[in-house]
Amino acid sequence: MKFQSQKVAYWFFAVSMLLFSLQLVYGFIMGFAHMGYDGLHNIIPFNVARATHTNLLVMWLLSGFMGAAYYIIPEEAEREILSVKWAYVQLIAFVVVGITAIIGFHFQWWEGRKFLEIPRPLDYLVVVDVLLFIGLIGGTIWRGKKYTTTSLVLFFGLLTAALLYLPGMIETDHQTHDSYWRWWVVHLWVEGVWELIMGAILCFLLIKLTGVDREIIEKWLYIIVGFTFLSGILGTGHHYYYIGTPRYWLMVGGVFSALEPLAFLGMAIYAIAMARKGNKIIDNRAALLWTLGTAIMSFVGAGFLGFAHTLPQVNMYTHGTLVTAMHGHMAFWGAYASLVLGLITYAMPLLTGRKLQDSKASIFAFWTSNIGMTAMTIAFGIAGVAQVYLERKMGLDFLLVQKEIEVHFLGLVLAASLFTLGIIAFVWNFIRFGGPSGEVEGRVV
Amino acid sequence: MLSKSQAKAFFLIGTAAFSAIFIGLTVDTFQRIPDQTNSSGLTPEVIRGKHLFDKKNCMGCHTIMGEGAYYAPELTKVFERRGEAFIRAMLKDPEAMYPGERKMTNYQLSDQEISDLTAFLKWVGTMDLNGFPPKPDLVKIASPSASSGGQSIVKSSDRPNVFNQMCVACHALRGEGGAVGPALDGIGSKFERSYLEKWLKDPLAIKPDSKMPKLPLSQEEINELAAFLSTLKEGE
Secondary structure, eight states: OGGGGHHHHHHHHHHHHHHHHHHHHHHHHHHHHTOOOOOOTTTOHHHHHHHHHHHHHHHHHHHHHHHHHHHHHHHHHHOOOOOOOHHHHHHHHHHHHHHHHHHHTTTTTTOOSSTOOOHHHHHHHHHHHHHHHHHHHHHHHTTTOOHHHHOOOOHHHHHHHHTGGGGOOOOOOOOOHHHHHHHHHHEEEHIIIIIHHHHHHHHHHHHHHOOOHHHHHHHHHEEEEHHHHHHHHHHGGGGGSSSSSSHHHHHHHHHHHHHHHHHHHHHHHHHHHHHHHHOOOOOOOHHHHHHHHHHHIIIIIIIIIHHHHHHHHHHHHHHSHHHHHHHHHHIIIIIIHHHHHHHHHHHHHHSHHHHHOSSSHHHHHHHHHHHHHHHHHHHHHHHHHIIIIIIITTTOOHHOOOHHHHHHHHHHHHHHHHHHHHHHHHHHHHHHHOOOOOOOSSSOO | OOOOOHHHHHHHHHHHHHHHHHHHHHHHHHHHHHHHHEEEEEEEHHHHHHHHHHHHHHHHHHEEETTEEEEBBTTTTTTHHHHHHHHHHHHHEEEEEEEETTOOOOOOHHHHHHHHHHHHHHHHTSSTTTOOSSOEEEOHOOTGGHHHHHHHHGGGSSSSSHHHHGGGTTTTTTEEEOOOOOOTTTHHHSSSSHHHHHHHHHHHOOOOSSSSOOOOOOOOHHHHHHHHHTTOOTTT
């Protein structure tokens, strides 16, 4: 690494690894419950497992994004982070709030609003923590030697993500209002401003890994994030089809959702084109694999499967079924999980000074987790489509249909086991890297 | 080809323009929501029910307006589908209602809380959700014999309403309904009407190890149900 303070990133990545591992455990609890093995029901009922599973995802991704920012910004701005001490304070506060929330869920201390279950008092602490983070990153850029497009897009993404947390805190007594604002947070995060963060991190990785001229890569970054907002903002409409909002959202949401894959397709083509154009000798093959993996899997999961499921005529039947889980799993894996794992793979040899990035475990982790997730998506897809036909089209009883599709959850759990094997290899490789060395290199390859 | 500054302008102008449209549509939407969602029906009871629905994280298993988790049934039209008595009984003691099946947590709700939640579910059912949830449209092709009396069992007018709301949650008739308890085809040949009446009054008094709970039925409903069930003869 180039700057001493980039070391902070390591601890954010370590937190990510821990929370991610825990997330998988809760996934298995739900998979088994769907198969009829709900032995943990009295201790961890399904709604607890569900809230924990999704919130751990959000937390480990955010921890990964924060680590990424602490790693990328010093290099882009060419100066040390404003205050390393406060960065650690920010990390510790983040972990304390996160763990408190997770434990709280087990005692029904929550809001019971999908994805935003964190209880209100903790929401305020999240806001304070994120403000501190934004201040540290913004200050570092402000005082830096250079303002690069990559760092500005990353900062803009992080800042708007923080601001968009606020609509989720609007108090309301009306189910439709509640849902309306909830999607301002959830949708405008994952199909809006998080894509800025994604684009910027991808851009950084491509600049470092391929050696293609920064100006060319950053120009494409603008075009792609431009397309993201062009389609993604009004694409929020696909959440407003059936929640008591006017009928015109069917049209608005349908048209703009159909455009959403373009941004992801652009991202995939751009990553592949830059990787092919690059003439640099690759000394971190695994990081390039993850970079291309995130570009391609996000197009398939978020772009294509999202498109297939958000056409209003289709969504009328698939809305609120396991088809959503199919799309959700691969979308998050492709767009955000793979991205964070890719940046970790890139940064670890530079942070620790050990060259384990292309070890057998690392390459195995990439392929096994991706094949496992693809198989999981197929299992969810089959269960979801069967549910749509039996329950929505033929009107069979809910529980009867659930019994009928139990067998696909066996497939899901097997696929998830393969996926988990890949993640274990990734975490194992992460541990083998050891802690950050603190050595600052003159020139980073 | 676009220069970098043109690309930047495309991003900034596009984002500003579409954000403005989105905010405009949001303002318009909020003006239309009250009419579309029957907001005048938002009584204090309904509002308490909504917050209780959130507090217990019902969405963590169920969907409502299609939103939530996929572990338990969609609740938007549950009031119409199952009726008040069933919902109240279910909330009072979930495991008694679906013995040996997928479990719902017993939240030890008070009668007031149960009334609030029921009121909330009733109100949600009155909203105009642009056609969601869709009506099953394949049933005629799938089982022509079952549909002769109408589109589905819910619509069958020859059956007592309480049968269509409550009994079919666990029992099937002519291949439609739940599979928790035995199918009811031909039950009229097996049991006398008086026996059915006694059974419906309290199944556990006749058969202490029965999985069927004592249901919240009025004497009138019991008479009606027993009369209907005793017409279900074998071979019909």
